Amino acid sequence: MTEHSLWRFSRALHRAINERQLGDIELMLDDEVEWAIYGPIDLFSFFGSRRGKAAVLEVIKQIGDNLRVHRFDRESIMLGTDSAASMLRYSLTALDADKPISLRIAHFAQFKAGKLTSFRMLVDSFDLVEQTVGYPIHLPRIAV
Amino acid sequence: MTEHSLWRFSRALHRAINERQLGDIELMLDDEVEWAIYGPIDLFSFFGSRRGKAAVLEVIKQIGDNLRVHRFDRESIMLGTDSAASMLRYSLTALDADKPISLRIAHFAQFKAGKLTSFRMLVDSFDLVEQTVGYPIHLPRIAV
Numbered sequence: 223m224t225e226h227s228l229w230r231f232s233r234a235l236h237r238a239i240n241e242r243q244l245g246d247i248e249l250m251l252d253d254e255v256e257w258a259i260y261g262p263i264d265l266f267s268f269f270g271s272r273r274g275k276a277a278v279l280e281v282i283k284q285i286g287d288n289l290r291v292h293r294f295d296r297e298s299i300m301l302g303t304d305s306a307a308s309m310l311r312y313s314l315t316a317l318d319a320d321k322p323i324s325l326r327i328a329h330f331a332q333f334k335a336g337k338l339t340s341f342r343m344l345v346d347s348f349d350l351v352e353q354t355v356g357y358p359i360h361l362p363r364i365a366v
Numbered sequence: 367m368t369e370h371s372l373w374r375f376s377r378a379l380h381r382a383i384n385e386r387q388l389g390d391i392e393l394m395l396d397d398e399v400e401w402a403i404y405g406p407i408d409l410f411s412f413f414g415s416r417r418g419k420a421a422v423l424e425v426i427k428q429i430g431d432n433l434r435v436h437r438f439d440r441e442s443i444m445l446g447t448d449s450a451a452s453m454l455r456y457s458l459t460a461l462d463a464d465k466p467i468s469l470r471i472a473h474f475a476q477f478k479a480g481k482l483t484s485f486r487m488l489v490d491s492f493d494l495v496e497q498t499v500g501y502p503i504h505l506p507r508i509a510v
Contacts, residue, residue: 260470262492298474298486300444300451307444307451309474309486326404328472328488330442330453342442342453344472348406348491351503359495359503 227333228306239286244279251275252337261347265354278341289323290315297326304333316354323353371477372450383430388423395419396481405491409498422485433467434459441470448477460498467497 227250234246257278261269268284291314298309307330314323325345332340352358371394378390401422405413412428435458442453451474458467469489476484496502 260490260493298451300446300449300474302444305444307442307472307474309472309488326488328451328453328474330444330451330472344453344470344488344490346404346488346491347493348495349404351492 226301226306227304227336227338228301228308228331230336231331231333231338235282236291238282239289240291242283242286244283247282248275248279250336250338251278252334252339255338256340257281258341259343259345261345262351265351288317290317292322306331306333319356321354321356323350325350325353370445370450371448371480371482372445372452372475374480375475375477375482379426380435382426383433384435386427386430388427391426392419392423394480394482395422396478396483399482400484401425402485403487403489405489406495409495432461434461436466450475450477463500465498465500467494469494469497 231247231250234250238244238247253275254273255275255278257272259269263269266288268281268288272278272281291312294310294312296308296310298307300307307328309326309328312323312325312327314325315321316323326349327343327345329341329343331338331342348359375391375394378394381387382391397419398417399419399422401416403413407413410432412425412432416422416425435456438454438456440452440454442451444451451472453470453472456467456469456471458469459465460467470493471487471489473485473487475482475486492503
């Protein structure tokens with residue numbers, strides 16, 4: 223039984239971020255890969271959409287320049303033949319401030335012949351913003 | 367071929383929110399259902415975790431008291447035998463301010479014998495906060 227592409231992708235991505243080794247992830251990216259991390263691009267310039275292997279490699283390198291992954295717990299997961307979705311809780315460090323960040327994300331990934339063709343990620347962005355700026359942002363209560 | 371529980375759940379949920387008809391969704395909730403919407407509970411008190419049919423019915427009613435769903439587009443979806451995950455883009459109105467809100471969410475759902483046993487939802491919360499308070503929140507740029 224062949225290992226699901228998600229596990230190879232996950233290892234390669236974390237290796238690229240934590241060890242700055244882009245070789246494994248480069249082999250896994252389809253030339254026309256579509257990539258999006260939905261979140262406040264004003265805060266982290268590596269949020270947003272990218273298209274194509276070169277642009278996605280660049281954005282992964284940028285993530286590695288800014289964050290370190292300490293651990294992640296997969297809370298929910300679905301695996302299809304060529305697809306995967308999961309919800310994860312990450313423990314990260316923002317490198318410039320040496321600040322711990324705890325973050326929940328959800329992602330959807332599509333593979334074709336073992337290569338990543340589509341990746342969409344959503345983050346609990348308000349939580350991320352508060353942890354990153356380091357102070358609570360005052361909110362009016364809308365719903366009672 | 368039986369219809370996937372996700373479709374029944376989706377119809378029942380939207381009916382509960384938009385028409386205040388809780389009958390369909392009540393039939394679909396397992397007595398011990400676990401429910402979580404991850405986001406700033408300071409802003410919307412219906413964010414957070416709930417457990418059990420009564421608590422989840424109450425929170426769905428609360429969502430209906432505050433929001434109206436205009437449309438939603440399912441951007442990614444995965445269906446398993448008794449599970450489903452999707453990423454959706456919603457057009458909503460916040461009722462008190464009659465304010466349009468556009469929001470991306472991801473959810474993971476588990477069913478058992480046609481009843482919802484687990485539901486976890488993540489929202490692009492910073493985007494939601496800015497749209498709800500109605501002004502941009504200044505952010506320092508962390509990553510360049």
